[in-house]
Amino acid sequence: MTTVSVAVPRKGRPLEAVLDRLADETGVAGLADDVISTLRYEKAVTKGDQSATGDVYERLATYSDDADPHAPEYTLVRDARQGMPRRIVFDSVAVPVDDDLTLRLVGREEPFRALRKHEMPLGFDSADLFLEEVVELREEPLAELGDVNERVDPRDTDVRLVAGLGDTVWHSLLATPEVAGEQEADLTREFVDDYEGELCISPRYERLVEGVLGTEATEGVDFCYPDDGQSEEAAIAETGIGVYLTVSGSTARDHGLEVGEQLFPSETVLLRSEPEVTDAVERVADLLVTAETGTRLVTQ
The missing domain is CATH 3.40.190.10 (Periplasmic binding protein-like II)
Incomplete structure (x- = not known):
């Protein structure tokens, strides 16, 4: 046996x-x-x-x-x-x-x-x-599980x-209507390419977010994090834009956020x-x- x-x-x-x-x-x-x-x-x-x-x-x-x-x-x-x-x-x-x-x-x-x-x-x-x-972190974004081993x-x-x-949930791009409307573009990786300023994430996902957005897109972006006891969705709503896990997006919308591109599967x-x-x-x-x-x- x-x-x-x-x-x-x-x-x-x-x-x-x-x-x-x-x-x-x-x-x-x-x-x-x-x-x-x-x-x-x-x-x-x-x-x-x-x-x-x-x-x-x-x-x-x-x-x-x-x-x-x-x-x-x-x-x-x-x-x-x-x-x-x-x-x-x-x-x-x-x-x-x-x-x-x-x-x-x-x-x-x-x-x-x-x-x-x-x-x-x-x-x-x-x-x-x-x-x-x-x-490995690269300039181009990592978008699919099928590309992981090559890196x-x-x-x-x-x-x-x-x-x-x-059993998939998604690391998704989230933004307030005010920030999302600042550029004439969809809320995608390309949006982040043209964005400069603070982007709110969970501190345990810093390297992951940099990988799935690509190092080129995160130039000019400063990561910030929720305060102790503060939810990620609430912190992103204060910052104006961020990346966090979503299933249906209902919790994000409850905080007044628009749900943009699903950047990478979390499973x-x-x-x-x-x-x-x-x-x-x-x-x-x-x-x-x-x-x-x-x-x-x-x-x-």
């Missing part, structure tokens, strides 16, 4: 996307629902939106099933919220693929970095982190992006450490990335 380990986030939307994909391809819908509902409950407890039965250690023991080798396992991490020193998160689960192959999901705080250190051959993480960490310096990392899972992506690739690893990658998810960016 061969086991292939796959690094995944310990909580949140990316982990749910992976579990949903696994359920679609292996039929473990009950397992996926169990993990997702457990983690959503624990998140609600941590935020104070749900009353818990028993303390965190009692709940952790309740979730464990030592008699079932394929039952999900959980662990505790420190939570920064005052009065909530521990939070239950996903640890691992083994899923049989066929008679001679098992896929094991392993929770990591930073799945991409686990692959960079050759701890595992495959992993799921946010495309945003991959861009922030290793993608990775092989001397920096041997991890490559395989494909996205399609969960499958990553592969090239030196660790084996036939079994390829089988698992093929299982997790189907034609329905879009173009496969690395091939055998």
Whole structure:
């Protein structure tokens, strides 16, 4: 029996996307629902939106099933919220693929970095982190996932992006009607080319925004950031123009902002450490990335 380990986030939307994909391809819908509902409950407890039965250690023991080798396992991490020193998160689960192959999901705080250190051959993480960490900045903008690998310096990392899972939200250009109307142009990258002044972004996305706009477009632009406790949409409305994540754009419009070009997709992506690739690893990658998810960016 061969086991292939796959690094995944310990909580949140990316982990749910992976579990949903696994359920679609292996039929473990009950397992996926169990993990997702457990983690959503624990998140609600941590935020104070749900009353818990028993303390965190009692709940952790309740979730464990030592008699079932394929039952999900959980662990505790420190939570920064005052009065909530521990939070239950996903640890691992083994899923049989066929008679001679098992896929094991392993929770990591930073799945991409686990692959960079050759701890595992495959992993799921946010495309945003991959861009922030290793993608080369150039004058021309980066607009599609399919262009990402070409901008990775092989001397920096041997991890490559395989494909996205399609749980897409967008880094979008946002502006107030006053700023958007200053130029006789649509609210696109070309608009930013002619714009000079402050552009509001989340500080964790500075390198990503520079990459998806292109270094030429960001000449003459000064990045600024929301104040502590201020939402990105509110800060962009004060500044007049910015870039942030949107789904429908309704929250941005609630702040009086116009939604411009969708600059780059933010989604969960499958990553592969090239030196660790084996036939079994390829089988698992093929299982997790189907034609329905879009173009496969690395091939055998």
